[in-house]
Amino acid sequence: MANNNMGKTKRSTDDLIDNAIAQQNDWMENRRTFARSFLKTLNIFARPNPKKEDTQANEDVNLTQKQRRSGLAAYWFPILCAVLVVLVAVWVAFFHRSSQTVVVVPPVAEPTIQAVVEDPVPSFDIVRIEPAGKVVIAGRWLPNKSVSIVINNDIVATERTDKNGEFVYSPERAFEAGNYTISLIGVEGDIKSEENVFVYISEHGYQNSVSLLMTADGSTLLQAPTMLVDGDLVVSKIDYLDTGRIVVTGDSLPRLRVSLSLNDKYLGFARVSDHKHFGLGADVGDLESGKEYKLTIRLHDGDGRTISEVKHEFVMPEMTGDDDTYYTVRRGDCLWIIARNFLRRGVLFSIIAERNNIENPDLIYPKQLLQIPTGASK
DSSP, rough: OOOHHHHHHHHHHHHHHHHHHHHHHHHHHHHHHHHHHHHHGGGSSSSSOSGGGGHHHHHHHHHHHHHHHHHHHHHHHHHHHHHHHHHHEEEEEEOOOOOOOOOOOOOOOOOOOOOOOOOOOOOEEEEEOTTTEEEEEEEEOOOTEEEEEEEEEEEEEEEOOOOTSEEOOOSSOOOOOOEEEEEEEETTEEEOSSSSEEEEETOOOGGGGEEEEETTEEEEEEEESSSSOSSSSEEEEEEEESSEEEEEEESSSSOOEEEETTTTTEEEEEEOTTEEEEEEEEOOOOOOTEEEEEEEEEEOOOOOOOOEEEEEEEEEEOOOOEEEEEEEOOOOHHHHHHHHHHSSGGHHHHHHHHHTTTTOTTOTTTTOEEEEEEGOOO
């Protein structure tokens, strides 16, 4: 009994093993069948190649392409990032316009550079001669400062400027006829005015008086004569020289301008001196003997208007051939001006000094008679 049972047990074990092997083979066969079916499904779109010898090559190509696609798929994220970076860079470089950023910087105190401003000097506004002969002087300087009025180098009064820097001075007494030079001095700092005012008080009254502002650039008429009388423009002498030059001397209102014309042709001008004398020389060429000529001397105000004139009509006489003429020195004359009028050039004054035995050319006297060698200028 024992042996029979043991034999049956061995056969059952072999059957189990055979069955297991058979099932495993079936499973493997099913797996291979499924794999072949799946691969055929994947290659359903593959282009069949009838050539049998190219089948392996096609399989190799398909494998390579699959590997490449698998490699690209493995790096899709870095590639995507790189593409995005390139797109952002292109957008920033060509399309993006950044708005300007305003940076507020707190103010920093800078060192203050103060310009050096020179103190102003006292100046004139008006100098007016009143009908009674009084003079009104108005000017300006620094506010609330003292200004001294200087007349003919003497301080006659000191006035205080107001808050606007203005002052007015009007003496109670009338000025006597004559010439006056007025200037200003700022008391604080002893600052002198750069301009002076020349005033001429006529003996005929304020209508014939003159007030001029004198600056480095010239003179400006502050008050012109409103009416002239006989004697305000006088021609005392006319010299015609054989050099073709004519010289006119006379008297008029101080510091005004006198012009000369021959037959209405303008020849030049001269200023009247502070002592009311003037001398004017001009080249007129050869004048014909026996012919009539008209000489016009005009007095002008500060605006150039003619306020008086003297006309002298004459017939040109025969020339004597004398090379010398004579001139009487007047107050305020100098050899330089005399030589300029008669000899054309002031530097020829030494010729006049030598002819008249004058040792010091700077020292001549009123009413001194001078011999003028006019032939020396030819």
